[in-house]
Amino acid sequence: MMATVAFAELPTPVGPFVLAVTEDGLAASGWGARARLGERLGLAEVHDPDRTAFAVAELNDYFAGELRAFETPVDWRLTSGVRRRVLQALHAVPYGTAVTYGELAERSGSGVPARGIGSIMGSNPIPIVVPCHRVVAGNGLGGFSGGEGVETKRWLLTHEGYLQPTLLDL
Known part of the structure; x- marks a missing residue:
């Protein structure tokens, strides 16, 4: 079929x-x-x-703020090899938390340097469910290529309670 x-x-x-x-x-x-x-x-x-x-x-x-863990089955067909290992490790990062690019590199056991993790995040075919917004730089939010860019990342991390709302959000 x-x-x-x-x-x-x-x-x-x-x-x-x-x-x-x-x-x-x-x-x-x-x-x-x-x-x-x-x-x-x-x-x-x-x-x-x-x-x-x-x-x-x-x-x-x-x-709506009512779901913290996705159970939707993931079809990994657009990923393979090291990229798939990194994205599968990312898939396990829980709601309301974040990891740095370097921490995700370690968790995945992929041997990819932190800079390489960033490019894998940019090519993530399944954002939100495979939560690339939960990967942050050691010195700030880092980049984000989905939606309106870093503002979308900021919104998602605030929605999950990882970031505190700013006066602009109120």
């Missing part, structure tokens, strides 16, 4: 978010064009709201 992908789009406080779900699980997500995710996966698209419903419900619950 040929693999297929079903898409769902949902509004979030950090902008419209797209999910791409295969028979095996959530394979890609992010801000921006659904077509871009489809091209990365190279799979035939199907209309299957039942397939995407669980991931959509979990993300809605996350943004």
Whole structure:
């Protein structure tokens, strides 16, 4: 049987978010064009709201402050080798916490230097569920390529209680 992908789009406080779900699980997500995710996966698209419903419900619950650990199955097909090891180690970083690029390098046992971890985070195909926003620099937030960039990262970390709200957030 040929693999297929079903898409769902949902509004979030950090902008419209797209999910791409295969028979095996959530394979890609992010801000921006659904077509871009489809091209990365190279799979035939199907209309299957039942397939995407669980991931959509979990993300809605996350943004409502009611979910701290995702149970949505992850399809790692867009990752391999060292990148997959690093992202799988990241997937285990709990809600409301953060690790530095160097700590994630250590946890993954990948031998990738901290700088290399940053580029792996930038190419994470499944942001939020695989929480690259929880990886911070030793001297601050570090970068973020999703949504509105570092402001999206700041919002997510504040939402999870890792950062305190600033006067601008009130």
